[in-house]
Amino acid sequence: MFKAWRKQRNRKRLKDEAYAFLFEPYDGDEVVVFDTETTGLDPKTDEIVSIGAVKVKGNRILTSETFEVYLKTSRPIPAESIEVHGIRPCDLEYALSPPEGIEKFLHFIGPRPLAGYYLEFDVAMINRYIKPWLGVELPNPKTEVSGLYFDKKNFGIPQGNIDLRFDTILANLGVPPMGRHNAVNDAIMTAMIFIKLNNTIKLKTGERT
Template identity: 30%
Template sequence: MREVIFDTETTGLDPKTGDRMVEIGCVEMIGRVETGRTFHAYFNPERDMPIEAERVHGLSAAFLATKPRFAETVDELLDFLGDAPLVAHNAGFDFGFLNNELQLIGREAIAMERMVDTVAIARKKHPGSKLSLDALCTRYGIDRSHRVKHGALLDAELLAQVYVELTGGRQIGLGLVGDDAGAGPDSNVTTFTPNAPWHRPSGDRPRREPRPHVASAEELERHKAFIAGIDNAIWTR
C-alpha cells in the first residue's frame, strides 16, 4: 500500500486568522518502506513572518519572497500526493493548513478520511508518555542530531521512521505482508504474499523425491554395538 508521510511549516498556528503554509515536505512509502521519492517546496506566503515562527523553522520573509506561490506548485504537489493516505504528526494541524491553501485558490479540499495521525497512534500505544516527534525519536533510537531547527522534509523523513516503529517495527519490510495486509495504522496482521517463493503453487516448483529418514539395518546394528560398549550405562542398572 502506498502512503505519503508529510509535514508543513507555517507562519503561525491558525489559518483562520491569516496564517499561511510556507513549506511542505513529503516522503513516499510503499508497504511501510521508503521508496526514495520525495516532494519538497517552499512557498511565498505574501505576508510577514512573525519572529516567533521564524525562530522555530528559520524561514525569513526575505527568503520566502523569492519562492513560488502555492498556486504555482499545487499541481505538482497533488500529483505526488495522489490518492494515498496522508500521514502526519498532529495531522489535523497540517491538514488544516494544506486545505486552507487549496481553498484560497479555489481547489477541492483533501478528504479528512485520508488523514492518519501519528500522535493518535502514539497516544494509544504509549499512554501517558511524551508524544512529540523528538520524544518518539528518542524512544525508538532514531538519530535526530541533525535537527537543529524544524524543517518540513527533514521532519517528514524522521516521522517516516517513527511511523514504521509505531505500526509494527522494521520487520514489516521483510516482504511478508501482502498488498492489503496491515492497511490500518493499528493493524498487526501479517500474511504471506501470493507470489513469494514459499507460497507458489506446487506446479511452479521443481519436484524433489522425498529423502529417506528411517535408519537402515546396518545403521541399527552399528547403533546396537555402540550402546553395548558403554560401561555402567544407567539403563542396565
C-alpha cells in the same frame, strides 16, 4: 459508512474535474508523510511557507521521491516563526506562488493515504488554500502518528498519562533526530516513526514517557 458519506459529499463540491484523481480509489501500498512550515499556528489566518513530504512503501522510505516546495507569502514572516523553522524572507526569493506549489503537492500525493505528526493542523493549512480554489478539502485517508503511538503505549493501561511530544516519541522509539528543523527532515523523521509503530505490537509502559 460515515466516512464514505463525507467523502461523497466532498466530491460533489469539486469545482475542477482535473483534480478528480484525488477521489479515485487507491489500491497501492504507498503512504505520503508530510509536514508544513508556516507563518504561525492559526489555519484561518496564517500561511504556508514550505511543504515537505516523502513516500513510504511498506517498510521503506522512498527518499528518491522526496517532495519539497517553498511558497511565497502575502506578508512578512513573523520573527518568532523564523526562530522555529529558520526560513527567512531571502530564502523565498525563488519560491512558487501558493497555487503553483499546492498544485505540485496535490499531484505528488494523488489519492494516497496521508500520515503525519499534528496532521490535523497540516491538513487544515492545505485546506485553507484548496477549499476556495477547488471547493473541497483533502479527501485522502489520514493517520496521526501520535495517535498510533498513544495506542501502542497505552496498550492494556487505559487512561495512561503519555507524553506525546515529538522529541519524546523519537527518543522512545530510538529514531535519530536529523538535525536542522525543516519540513522535509520532519517528514522523514515522522515516516521513520510511522514505520516503526506499524511494526510494533505494543510499547513498554514502565518508563515515564
